[in-house]
Amino acid sequence: MPTPKKGPRLASSPAHERLMLANMATSLFQNGRIVTTLPKAKRLRPLAERLITFAKRGDLHSRRRVMRVIRNKSVVHVLFTQIAEQMEQREGGYTRIVKIAPRKGDSAPAAIIELVTEPVAKKAVVKEAEAATKVAEETAAPVEAAAEATEAPAENAE
Secondary structure (H helix, E strand, O other), X not given: OOOOOOOOOOOOOHHHHHHHHHHHHHHHHHHOEEEEEHHHHHHHHHHHHHHHHHHHHOOHHHHHHHHHHOOOHHHHHHHHHHHHHHOOOOOOOOEEEEEOXXXXXXXXXXXXXXXXXXXXXXXXXXXXXXXXXXXXXXXXHHHHHHHHHHHHHHHHHO
């Protein structure tokens, strides 16, 4: 669990806040997305991402650490089998927070926090790196040829 923030809590006590975040994390993993207030979503994000990281490890110790926060065994099973498998290629940024219109009753800033399920686009990064190396090789080849050409007449003169 992330260290509590200084200042006022989201709820009446640290224990209540911890339980509320655990319930929101359980709902997030059950449904894939939840609508909540923006401060709650910002406080939930580090907890949810840490739990997904534990699920990606997949060992017994990680499962027990997740079970400390999420008490529902079926949700933990879904987290370790389906969600961890979806996030296998992703190295972080498992959740997304999208701001929406303020809540109607009290005008509190609302947000949607959801799991990112799109596949990772690492191919574009790899292609850019390959293109950069090709450009570097092409610029290095004429420089080497010019250096060889200047050395050749010096050898013939001797």
